[in-house]
Amino acid sequence: MEKTINELIAYCGVDCSACPDYQNGVCPSCRRTEWTADDICMPVKCCREKSIISCGDCADFPCGDMKEFYGESESHAEAYRRMLAAGGDSK
Numbered sequence: 005m006e007k008t009i010n011e012l013i014a015y016c017g018v019d020c021s022a023c024p025d026y027q028n029g030v031c032p033s034c035r036r037t038e039w040t041a042d043d044i045c046m047p048v049k050c051c052r053e054k055s056i057i058s059c060g061d062c063a064d065f066p067c068g069d070m071k072e073f074y075g076e077s078e079s080h081a082e083a084y085r086r087m088l089a090a091g092g093d094s095k
């Protein structure tokens with residue numbers, strides 16, 4: 005079955021709807037941001053190049069860079085668990 009994309013869950017798994025910038029209208033969320041080629045978030049670029057919905061669907065998940073990212077805070081750890089759950093049915 006084809007996966008549906010929750011536009012407010014970022015490529016890395018972070019929940020944009022819980023972010024103050026999103027709530028205050030400062031940022032439209034990662035998926036709706038118009039990234040420029042020379043200023044694009046690494047997982048966004050990487051997922052788009054691989055044509056995958058998010059890092060949870062990556063064969064290398066979590067890669068070294070993302071491992072570091074997921075260890076940075078509780079919200080990032082939550083993103084990791086979300087990605088584990090999302091990727092679980094495709095591996």
Ligand code: SF4
Nearest residue numbers: 014015016018034045
């Ligand atoms: S790491 Fe990238 S995809 Fe994840 S929340 Fe930050 S900008 Fe969005």
Ligand code: SF4
Nearest residue numbers: 047050059062065067
């Ligand atoms: S986990 Fe995979 S898709 Fe995500 S940044 Fe790392 S290599 Fe790219």
